[in-house]
Amino acid sequence: MILVHVDHDRGAVDAVSLQALTLARCLDSDVQAVIMGGAEFAPELGEYGASIVHVAEHPGLTDYAPQATARAIVGLINSLAPTAVLGAGTARGNEVLAHVAAMTDLPFAADCTEITLGSPVRVTRARWGGNLLEESTVITTTLFATVFAHAIPAVQSPAAGAVSAFTPELSPADLAVVIIERAGAASAGVTLAEAKVVVSGGRGMGGPESFSLLEDLAGLLGGTVGCSRVVTSAGWRPHAEQVGQTGTKIAPDLYIACGISGATQHLAGCKNSKTLIAINTDPDAPIMQIADYAIVGDVHAVLPQVIALTRAATGA
Amino acid sequence: MEILVCIKRVPLVGSTFILTDDASEIDTRRLGFTLSPHEECAVEAAVQLRDAHGGSVTLLSLGTAETEEQLREQLAIGADRAILAITDGSEPDPQATAAALLEAIRADGAQFDLVLLGSESADVAGYQTGIRLAHALGLPVVTGVKGLTVDAGVARCERAVGSEREVYSVALPAVITVKDGLNIPRYPSVPGRIKARKKEVSTHEVTLAAPRIVKGRLVVPAAAAKGTKVLDANEQGAAALVDVFREIGLLA
Ligand SMILES: Cc1cc2nc3c(=O)[nH]c(=O)nc-3n(C[C@H](O)[C@H](O)[C@H](O)COP(=O)(O)OP(=O)(O)OC[C@H]3O[C@@H](n4cnc5c(N)ncnc54)[C@H](O)[C@@H]3O)c2cc1C
Numbered sequence: 317m318i319l320v321h322v323d324h325d326r327g328a329v330d331a332v333s334l335q336a337l338t339l340a341r342c343l344d345s346d347v348q349a350v351i352m353g354g355a356e357f358a359p360e361l362g363e364y365g366a367s368i369v370h371v372a373e374h375p376g377l378t379d380y381a382p383q384a385t386a387r388a389i390v391g392l393i394n395s396l397a398p399t400a401v402l403g404a405g406t407a408r409g410n411e412v413l414a415h416v417a418a419m420t421d422l423p424f425a426a427d428c429t430e431i432t433l434g435s436p437v438r439v440t441r442a443r444w445g446g447n448l449l450e451e452s453t454v455i456t457t458t459l460f461a462t463v464f465a466h467a468i469p470a471v472q473s474p475a476a477g478a479v480s481a482f483t484p485e486l487s488p489a490d491l492a493v494v495i496i497e498r499a500g501a502a503s504a505g506v507t508l509a510e511a512k513v514v515v516s517g518g519r520g521m522g523g524p525e526s527f528s529l530l531e532d533l534a535g536l537l538g539g540t541v542g543c544s545r546v547v548t549s550a551g552w553r554p555h556a557e558q559v560g561q562t563g564t565k566i567a568p569d570l571y572i573a574c575g576i577s578g579a580t581q582h583l584a585g586c587k588n589s590k591t592l593i594a595i596n597t598d599p600d601a602p603i604m605q606i607a608d609y610a611i612v613g614d615v616h617a618v619l620p621q622v623i624a625l626t627r628a629a630t631g632a
Numbered sequence: 633m634e635i636l637v638c639i640k641r642v643p644l645v646g647s648t649f650i651l652t653d654d655a656s657e658i659d660t661r662r663l664g665f666t667l668s669p670h671e672e673c674a675v676e677a678a679v680q681l682r683d684a685h686g687g688s689v690t691l692l693s694l695g696t697a698e699t700e701e702q703l704r705e706q707l708a709i710g711a712d713r714a715i716l717a718i719t720d721g722s723e724p725d726p727q728a729t730a731a732a733l734l735e736a737i738r739a740d741g742a743q744f745d746l747v748l749l750g751s752e753s754a755d756v757a758g759y760q761t762g763i764r765l766a767h768a769l770g771l772p773v774v775t776g777v778k779g780l781t782v783d784a785g786v787a788r789c790e791r792a793v794g795s796e797r798e799v800y801s802v803a804l805p806a807v808i809t810v811k812d813g814l815n816i817p818r819y820p821s822v823p824g825r826i827k828a829r830k831k832e833v834s835t836h837e838v839t840l841a842a843p844r845i846v847k848g849r850l851v852v853p854a855a856a857a858k859g860t861k862v863l864d865a866n867e868q869g870a871a872a873l874v875d876v877f878r879e880i881g882l883l884a
């Protein structure tokens with residue numbers, strides 16, 4: 317049996333957790349889910365292959381509590397003895413499984429793209445934000461792993477989805493770290509992660525003033541502005557706009573990289589864009605090799621032309 | 633406030649990954665080494681907190697003797713001293729890393745109010761060293777923090793979730809793992825570098841446990857051959873781009 321930790325947040329099941337359920341179903345016919353509260357999600361988890369949905373019920377688990385979640389899962393592991401415990405390759409999924417692994421002193425393989433159970437257990441996992449893969453064997457009694465976000469699509473595979481409620485034993489230390497407050501979005505408008513169009517600038521923009529060009533084009537295309545790390549570390553733009561390994565990973569319909577060289581750490585965040593356009597003075601810049609369309613030129617000359625023609629086309 | 637920051641020397645990678653012939657490592661002969669932005673932010677946060685609250689900042693790294701390069705670089709931005717837990721260069725897994733860091737902390741003997749790490753290392757990205765260390769030290773841990781303030785012995789930690797922020801509060805002593813974007817790390821100044829030469833880097837020999845995640849081959853995922861279309865840098869090229877906008881349905 318494989319146990320899958322499913323995360324949910326204010327009324328919605330986490331999409332990557334469903335991808336973890338799908339991978340689990342490829343490894344074992346018996347897949348069970350564990351969720352903190354949220355019995356109402358059992359039918360949906362059944363659709364994605366969970367035969368039983370173990371629902372942890374505890375007053376301390378009304379909102380996300382990482383160590384308490386892990387403690388509840390460790391309790392279930394002791395009673396159910398699964399061959400593997402999987403979770404989502406997200407901030408929360410990786411955090412919970414790391415706690416589980418620390419509590420049980422077993423290895424934890426984060427961000428796996430492939431898993432083969434047996435002895436030995438084999439995994440392929442993402443390094444460097446997915447730009448490099450590592451093929452490893454894991455020496456363990458129970459495999460703890462998370463599934464790299466969006467590496468495999470969630471596929472329905474209906475099972476019973478029967479609810480089994482349980483009350484975990486939690487200590488005050490398990491509940492020492494909980495969410496005390498939520499701060500809303502600073503500004504309205506499309507967020508980087510959700511935007512269909514991202515117009516992004518790098519060092520080649522020359523300074524913060526030039527980003528008004530990117531704002532204009534993004535505005536005309538219904539998109540938002542992104543940037544490289546050189547730009548955030550110079551203080552030209554806020555970190556919320558940084559695309560890449562240590563910024564946000566996005567997969568918009570259109571990504572326009574202006575004055576960005578295309579370092580692997582930047583590409584880790586934008587290489588899944590459906591269409592990629594690069595504007596760069598250097599024809600040999602790495603971004604130009606992976607772009608669908610490339611213009612070899614100065615952003616200050618090219619962008620005003622593109623903006624003028626786009627504005628004319630929209631009639632704005 | 634006594635602060636410990638754990639930092640890791642990692643290969644510098646340019647536009648492509650170049651591997652050694654046996655595909656077990658990144659070839660570092662041409663580009664050298666660096667630090668993760670997450671950890672640069674951790675050191676910057678530590679220096680700012682020390683300047684505001686007093687105390688000192690200690691750096692800790694597990695690696696080969698050459699790791700002194702990264703430690704000196706961060707001493708130059710203002711950390712006070714460093715501990716180098718020396719390995720023979722074999723790559724420990726995250727479990728062995730956390731155990732060796734713990735051994736070095738115990739051997740050093742100092743007590744820390746705050747232990748900072750990166751959310752995930754740049755190369756391995758195991759997402760667990762800080763959490764394992766926290767459990768071993770018997771301390772609470774908050775991870776992936778992008779906003780951090782300390783007031784009266786309590787840390788307020790903000791974590792970004794989409795465009796929103798979750799706020800956690802934790803009483804010190806605690807372990808906190810941080811992310812790029814927490815602050816804008818300063819560059820080392822020339823006087824900073826000169827001072828750093830005289831700062832103490834103490835070394836500890838540590839024994840590494842055999843890895844339980846046994847690394848085999850590294851593989852660079854094949855990029856889809858795109859067949860880039862090169863457009864002119866003039867009105868014609870701009871018009872062609874507008875056609876692309878139209879094709880993908882952005883313009884009527
Ligand atoms: C562990 C780690 C994580 C990292 N994470 C990230 C991350 O999340 N995101 C990220 O972006 N980076 C990240 N980096 C940094 C990354 O390695 C690069 O340094 C960075 O992406 C380069 O930014 P850039 O392309 O803007 O600058 P550069 O590499 O300096 O490129 C500037 C480009 O602009 C072009 N140019 C110059 N002038 C003009 C002009 N007038 N018109 C048109 N083009 C022009 C140049 O030809 C060049 O190609 C990370 C690094 C490390 C070590």
Ligand SMILES: Nc1ncnc2c1ncn2[C@@H]1O[C@H](COP(=O)(O)O)[C@@H](O)[C@H]1O
Pocket residue numbers: 638639640641668670671692693694695726729748749750751752753754756757758759760761762
């Ligand atoms: N060899 C090391 N020396 C010092 N700190 C490390 C080392 N490896 C990992 N860390 C710290 O642990 C964090 C998380 O690493 P990881 O669990 O590998 O993702 C890193 O960002 C570092 O702060």
